[in-house]
Amino acid sequence: MSQTYDFVPAFKDGKPIKNASKDWLNFDEPQILFYQGMRGSGKSVMVDETVEKLYNQGFTILHIWGARSLENLYYAINNNCKYHYDKLKIIVDVFSDKTHQGNHRERCASKGLYGDEYEQYKDIALEENLIEHYDETQLKLTEFGLQLSKRELLHCNCHRAIPITVAVPDYLEFDQESLDRFNGFYFSDLKHYSEYFSEITTFQKELLKQGKLLIPEYARPKPVIKVQYFTTPTTADRKIKFHDEFTKIILDSRKEHRIVSMNPSLFDGEMDKFYTLAEIFKMMPNLMTNSGHFMPLTQHDVKKPRKYWTRKQKAWHKVAIVINEVRSVAPSSNLHGDKDAGISKKAVFGYVPEARHFKTWLLCDYQDPEDLYSGIKKQGNLTIVKRGSRNILGENFSWLFSKVEYDRLGLARRVYKKQFIEKIEQLRVIERKHSKLKKYLDDRRPYVDELPDNKAYVTWQNQEIKLITVNLPSWHHRQSTEDFLQYTGIRWTINKEKKPIEKSALSKKERKDASKNMKKIKDDIFKRINGYRKQGWNWTQIKDELTQLQNEGVIPNMEFEQKTPKALSNWYGNWKKKQSDQDDLS
Incomplete structure (x- = not known):
């Protein structure tokens, strides 16, 4: 008999259930999830929303490949955009508020926005064309402002930062002062200092003026960003060392509930990033099974009944791996990407078919399915489709366009009784004349190439579909012109002496x-x-x-x-x- 085993009932309905009738994201059964759509359609937001759901369930998240703009480090950034947008919403909402009397300033005050803060956000609203002057004393709502009041405009909703571990090669050297400053390890002013101490020396006062007085280690906040180093696995000996180091990175991050973030921009070589990615996939089967590190916890381990466990304890053995732009690490033969991507392609392909046996979820996004290696593409449980044209989504998704059109036709026939609508071409003509009908259909079955940024279709292999709403994550959503280094002030350099000499992975032929x-x-x-x-x-x-x-x-x-x-x-x-x-x- 086994040493320790907690019986946990697991049932499956004997009858097949429609996929669209249940939640598409399963926290119990490992899934391979693909996200597809044209550039700018919001694929990364959809991935972020999934990551946040898994993180909130206690999963260990390994985001081991992201856009070279360091987008997968933005988990750690919170600009409190939600707070600012909530203030702007007060500015526009009071125009339709019939419960309070008075001018615009007085009605905003009744909602908690007054004084200098009112002036600040009123000026922003004027500058952003949300409101405008009706005359010298009165304001009025613009069409743009009306959209915000109806919650039709999308915006960043950040209100918290997620702690991350940035995993980097050991030839990178991060500036510790810039890290400490980002993590809030320095006293900001005398008032801040007086919260901890009643006396201050002249030397400490001078450091405080310069912004260089560190908070004592015991009183520092939990660092949002931690950096952990590994040896790039470019030789047999270095691979052994890498396995130990990266295992520690994963286990430390699980203990502190951090997301592990690794980015190709944080490598200096052409090949070592692909060697590293490949070695992670090669080490995962042993880590998730034979090592014993990712066994489900028991009541004996937790020392309390399962009903009192935290989500983290229930998901102790579950891992989600995230790869953005998966085509760059597992390209098709038609795609001319990095010449060394074949190193990672083989490892990813070897892992994916058995991912579910290793208690791992896999999340990958891409734009054009023709750019992704077909051996990996076929393994997905489902594909989440963002806005895209027939050309971008490819021949394999021609059925989706047809199904959406057929569903729109069926919906229109139910509500539009003036004439029988036989073909989709006829429906399109009617839609152009009747905007209310088009809106009714768009709300329920939007055309694939007209999907709003906050909508997506979940598609299954049996050609079921489900329209879902996409929400921005609680951390800051990077805009295309934003720069991680500028936001954080974190700096690093490359130690060329530590960097291994890369040997070509290619034979002479x-x-x-x-x-x-x-x-x-x-x-x-x-x-x-x-x-x-x-x-x-x-x-x-x-x-x-x-x-x-x-x-x-x-x-x-x-x-x-x-x-x-x-x-x-x-x-x-x-x-x-x-x-x-x-x-x-x-």
Whole structure:
């Protein structure tokens, strides 16, 4: 008989249940979740919402690959945007408030917004065109402000930060003072200091003025960001060391309920990031089974009945792995990404089919399904589709467009009795004439290419679908122009002496093939440019697009961000001239 076993009932209905009738996210059965949609449709927000749900259930989260803008470190940032937007909502909401009398200032005061704070947010509302002056003394609501009062505008809702462990190679050296400052380890002023001590020396007062007086270690707040280092697993000996170090990182983070964040931008080499990612997937089966670290807890371990357990205790053995832009680590043969991505691709493919046996959930997002290795793509339990065109979502999702159109047709026939609607083309004509009908259908079955940012379709392999609302996470949602280093002030440097010398992972024949393939890659990029030019794009737009594709790993790093639009135009012109010369010779 086993040493310790707690009986926990687990039932399954003998009859098949429609997927759409239950919650799409399962906290008990491991899932492989894919998120797909065009750029700017809100894939990352949908992933963030899922991560937050799993985190709140006590899961250990390993976000081991994120956008190179350090987006997966934003868990640790809270700008209290929710507080500010709530104040702006008071500014616009009082226009429709019939319960309080008086002018705008007095009605806002009745909601708790008055004095200098009222003036501050009134000025912001005027500047952002939420309200405007009706005359010298009165204000009125704008159309934009009306949208906010109806809660039709989306905005960051951050009101807390999630503690993270940033896992980085040991050749990076983080500036400890900048970390301590971000984590709030310094006294802010004399009032802050007096909360802890009644006396202060002249030397301490001088440090306080300079903002360099540290809070005693015993009184410091829990650090939001911790940095832990590992040896990059580029050789057999280094792999052994890496396994021990990364296991400790995971276990420490679980104990403190931190998200582990690793980002390709925090690697200096071309190959070591792929070696590291591959080794994480290779070590997971042993870590989750044979090591004993991720066994479900028992009442004997917790020393209390299960009904009194915390969510963290119930999820002690559960792990969620998150990979943004999965195509950059497991690309299809059609995608010319980083040449060393094959290292991670093999490891991810080897792990995914058995992920559920290792008590792990896997969350991956991508834009174009044709860019993702098909062996991985087929393993998903479900795909969450954000806004996307037929071209972006691919042939495999043509059924979704047809189903949505068919469902809209059925809904319209129920409520529109003036004539029988036979085809979707007929419905589209009627929708253009009857905005209320279109809104009714959009609220229930929006077209896939017109999905609002806060909506998504959950799709299952049996072609069931479910429309869901997407909520922004409780931490700060990064805007495209925001910079993590500017927000946090955290700095680091690279110690070249610690960085291992990278040996090519390619054989002589493979290097020769790679050299030949470079010409094909460049030709493909030039063909992209040719298409952009035919669409009327200028060279600045083309540069921005190529830089974005490069950052996402769709095309290799060719330093497009450093090229001027003129240099890009000349580069393309030289290629076009060569093509023309070759055509003349043939």
